[in-house]
Amino acid sequence: MSKKPIELTEAEWRIIKAVWAGEPCTAPGIQSVLEGETGWTYSTVRTLMDRMVVKGLLAAKKLGKMTTYRAVATPRQAQRGELMYALKNAFNGALTPMVECLLNTRDLTSDELDKIELLIQTKKRDVNKTPGRG
């Protein structure tokens, strides 16, 4: 039942983010949105989108002469998939080292640190409420 983790290439990320931003949408629409940053032609965008449909990342529906697309994968799922990939491969599933590496990745503002600390605190409260997993 549980869908296996999603993995997206950079090109696919660009596409799906544009789709999320304006669902439902058309290939020409996405192309014009991405044209500036990528320089992709209509053909390129269309090919990518159709391949993503095959992969189950997007869904397409034909309306008259146009095809509209919407995302099947949610931002959460996609983000999760990316994280799982890194977690599994780069950190052998160990979450704390991954967080640590992330925190060292760049200088954090004290604002960011505060936010993250708050997240931890909230989590802690949850852990105490919800009986722990094994």
Place this chain on the structure above:
Amino acid sequence: MSKKPIELTEAEWRIIKAVWAGEPCTAPGIQSVLEGETGWTYSTVRTLMDRMVVKGLLAAKKLGKMTTYRAVATPRQAQRGELMYALKNAFNGALTPMVECLLNTRDLTSDELDKIELLIQTKKRDVNKTPGRG
């Protein structure tokens, strides 16, 4: 000068982790280590390793009939690269949401939470010492 971020495929991750674990090493050695989990033949392992040399991930040196390999990419670099990929594509560079998603990825033990909280606290102290960026 600054090396551009490293990205590894799953196969490459397996290889490089085995290499890190026993540098310097040989292809037959890595193959026998990975045989159980992957079923890869010598040819497969060898091809992967040589391609990784071309990419600058590993370095090879010939000693008599054997070729020994060592990693060029460090674990830090490789992990960093993976993280950057996710950060850039899945989170548009926003670190806090990434940490948040990570924390929601699975139930954390209160031990893990403590460790992470400690990391934050340490960071906070650093921020106060080191003059902030911008």
Place this chain on the structure above:
DNA sequence: CACGATAATCTACATACGTAGAGAATGGCA
């Protein structure tokens, strides 16, 4: 020195990915 075990080299092939052109279809407007 000849042979067998081990390692190496070369070649191959299917699938995925990035990128796109050429030509067909279709719908709206003059």
Place this chain on the structure above:
DNA sequence: TGCCATTCTCTACGTATGTAGATTATCGTG
């Protein structure tokens, strides 16, 4: 109704990736 613009469909091609077989070279041993 015919033409033009818009969109679609098909095909293509180079590189990357996963996977590996066939053949050759080499080192140590008898």
